[in-house]
Amino acid sequence: MTTIGRCWMAALGLMMTTAACGSSDTPGAGTKAALIDRAPTPKNEFTPVEIETTLDNLIAKVNEGTVEPMQMVVLLKNLNTYFAPIATGANRAMGELEVTGNVLGPTDQSTDPTTSQDIQNQQIQQAVADGAEGIGISPYGDFNGAAMDDAVAKGVHVVTFDGDVPTSKRSFYVGTLNKSAGATAGKTLLAMLPPPPGTVLIHGTFGAVWMDGYNRTQGAREVIEAAGYVPLVSEAVYHADEAFDVDSMKSRIEAADPPVIGMVGLFDISYRCVMGADAAGIPDVPIVAFDFNPKTVEYMRQGRIKATHTQRQYYQGYLVPYILYGIRTIGLDGTKEILAPLMDGGSTVNTGISTVPSDKIDAYNDFLDMIGATQ
Known part of the structure; x- marks a missing residue:
């Protein structure tokens, strides 16, 4: 577990961290990381080909430049049920990128909504204080807007997913239209x-x-x-x-x-x-x-x-670390240019939905098994 994870576990007992794969030791400043080498996703009739192709293009562009270490955090409303595939995708992407950070979310379903909102704001503030360069967040709407904007004002890029705060200064929203x-x-x-x-x-x-x-x-x-x-x-x-x-x-x-x-x-x-x-x-x-x-x-x-x-929860979680890393390495405009096939408007990354007829349940389950996102 990284230093960030230890701090939040001590301060926020309601939360559980799932550490991203890869080293928890942050390389020294200026150290060049290895090129990103993402394993190809097996094809299935439910595989979102356009998302996969866009990710490959983003990685190729990033690999043209200097690939450097990065610290980030991904904040979920929950680590269970609907959000479990999001956690899986985010952890996998962070492991492939070899970034330092955690995927965080509560495991206590009975937590009062107001308490959850306050905790998430504390997490944003703690991430900034601990040196995070990017934050992915599934926000509680406007309740988190001020904390998000404060992070942006301090030079931290913020990407929302699943839910959005369109009036905030976040860089992108990733999710369902x-x-x-x-x-x-x-x-x-x-x-x-x-x-x-x-x-x-x-x-x-x-x-x-x-x-x-x-x-x-x-x-x-x-x-x-x-x-x-x-x-x-x-x-x-x-x-x-x-x-x-x-x-x-x-x-x-x-x-x-x-x-x-x-x-x-x-x-x-x-x-x-x-x-x-x-x-x-x-x-x-x-x-x-x-x-x-x-x-x-x-x-x-x-x-x-x-x-x-x-909804493609796994891909929401998977895209966010790559987008944050893209902003860090090739800039906001460069990242937006690569994401253009998925963009709806100036800042929304549409992950789309899949229609699953009743006679395709087993095929869809095969797809979820394939990406490790069984619900």
Whole structure:
């Protein structure tokens, strides 16, 4: 474990570090590191070829110049479940780059959100104090904006992933384009529906407090409405009892006019759409989901969920250290030029999503096994 890891473990008992592979001894100033030699990723139908090609191009450009040691840290909201593949990708990239640093995140799911936000701000400050030259962070929105901007003001480049603070001075956001992802999920469902009229229930979110979820919901709403159906949002309630969420869907389905003819879930808990359909007495309604929750997979194998849409968490984690290293070695503009095939706008790196039909579960699992990111 590096010095940074020891400091944070002592000061922040809620956190666990997963040290990156490679030496924890920082080479002396001016020491040239070995050229980056990334093992090729085996090909699979779910391999994001454009991301892989862009990474290879970035490495080739970096290797043209002076490859030097670097210190960085990657901060996650959690090291478990959804975030586990992100941790895997970040650790692998940091090992390949032979940088000094850690991937950090809480393991206690019960930690109060406000406490988690405060801890993350402390981590940013500690990283800067300990000499980090780059910080990757899955932020809690604007709560972390000031700490991020302070790091940037002190010469530390910051890259966000999974979630973003677009008003901050971060260099890049790496992750899913949520409005586009919601639209993709909506289009997957549309191919399974009878002609209008009909209502489509969206297990999403009403409010713009959580902008990522709201944008994903809006993307689905717009394509469903444009196709002539009535979109009906049922709030996905993470922190309530599961029965509360199911009852809410049931009441909306029963009151819908015209009747509900399809359902789309937009978050990790979208397997609950099956439970809502059963409660409302429409078990045969087509359902598509989001993410790769084990319960979602179970319903897919039963034929209840027709397809799901997975975010590329592993590649979010894998890209961030390479991007930070690129900024350090070839500059922000040079890195942006190489990342152009993945860019949406001036600072967003789109990792995209994968559509996984129910008859492709085993192929997708093979892909996850191949990259070591089984969820």
